[in-house]
Amino acid sequence: MITIREFAELQGQPLGVSPWMQIDQDRIDRFADVTGDHQFIHVDPARARAETDLDGTIAHGFLTLALLSRLNAAVLPDIARRRMTFNYGLNRVRFLAPVPVASRIRSHVKLLSVQRTDPGRYLCCHEARIETEHAEKPALIAEQLLLHILDD
Numbered sequence: 526m527i528t529i530r531e532f533a534e535l536q537g538q539p540l541g542v543s544p545w546m547q548i549d550q551d552r553i554d555r556f557a558d559v560t561g562d563h564q565f566i567h568v569d570p571a572r573a574r575a576e577t578d579l580d581g582t583i584a585h586g587f588l589t590l591a592l593l594s595r596l597n598a599a600v601l602p603d604i605a606r607r608r609m610t611f612n613y614g615l616n617r618v619r620f621l622a623p624v625p626v627a628s629r630i631r632s633h634v635k636l637l638s639v640q641r642t643d644p645g646r647y648l649c650c651h652e653a654r655i656e657t658e659h660a661e662k663p664a665l666i667a668e669q670l671l672l673h674i675l676d677d
Contacts, residue, residue: 526602526603526604526605527602527603527604527605528604528605528606529604529605529606529639529647529673529675532602532604532636532639532649533639533647535636536636536637536638536639537635537636537637538635538636539633539634539635540600540601540602540634540635540636540651541600541633541634542600542631542632542633542634543596543597543599543600543631543632543633543634544599544631545629545630545631545658546592546595546596546629546630546631547627547628547629548584548588548624548625548626548627548628548629548630549626549627550570550582550626550627552584552588553567553568553582553584553585553588553626554568556584556585556587556588556591557585560585560587562585562587566579566582566583567582567583567584567585568582569582570582570626579623579625580625581625581626581627582625582626583623583624583625583626584623584624584625584626586620586665588624589620589624589630589655589664589665590618590620590665590667592630592655593632593653593655593665593667593669594612594669596630596631596632596653596655597632597634597651597653597669600632600634601634601651601671604673604675605675606675606676606677607673607674607675608674608675608676609673609674610671610672610673610674611671611672611674612669612670612671613648613670613671613672614670615667615668615669615670616650616668616670617666617667617668618665618666618667618668619665619666619667620664620665621662621663621664621665621666622657622660622662622663622664623664624655624657624664625657628657628658628659628660629657629658630655630656630657630658630664631655631656631658632653632654632655632656633653633654633655633656634651634652634653635651635652635654636649636650636651637650637651637652637668638650642672644677645674645675645676645677646672646673646674646675647672647673647675648670648671648672649670649671649672649673650668650669650670651668651669651671652666652667652668652669653665653666653667653668653669654666655667
């Protein structure tokens with residue numbers, strides 16, 4: 526556990542790398558059901574192989590983005606006197622490469638900024654780079670905003 530002041534001193538530095546997470550077809554299919562996005566490149570392995578240069582289906586970009594909170598939670602430190610944290614949004618998101626079914630992803634997290642917005646409220650910006658195992662290019666790069674509420 527660290528204080529918010531100690532956390533702010535880490536600005537500009539990498540915070541760590543999350544554990545690997547497997548992306549399987551069941552997860553992709555369930556995401557398709559929730560969002561209504563049943564595009565064949567996500568849910569039809571045979572058609573994805575036949576009609577694209579992919580070896581099979583790929584995860585939705587927004588599925589990869591949705592996993593950011595879970596992946597980053599494994600990296601971000603516990604901040605002393607924190608009551609709660611809100612997902613405040615994103616400054617930028619880029620989907621740079623597909624995430625093939627059966628691949629593993631993980632997140633590299635870097636702290637960009639910590640800004641006190643009100644007493645007990647700290648807006649933090651993190652760069653998250655999601656890599657796919659054995660891929661040259663990151664699958665996603667995003668700036669994630671988290672609002673930490675602390676007992677001051």
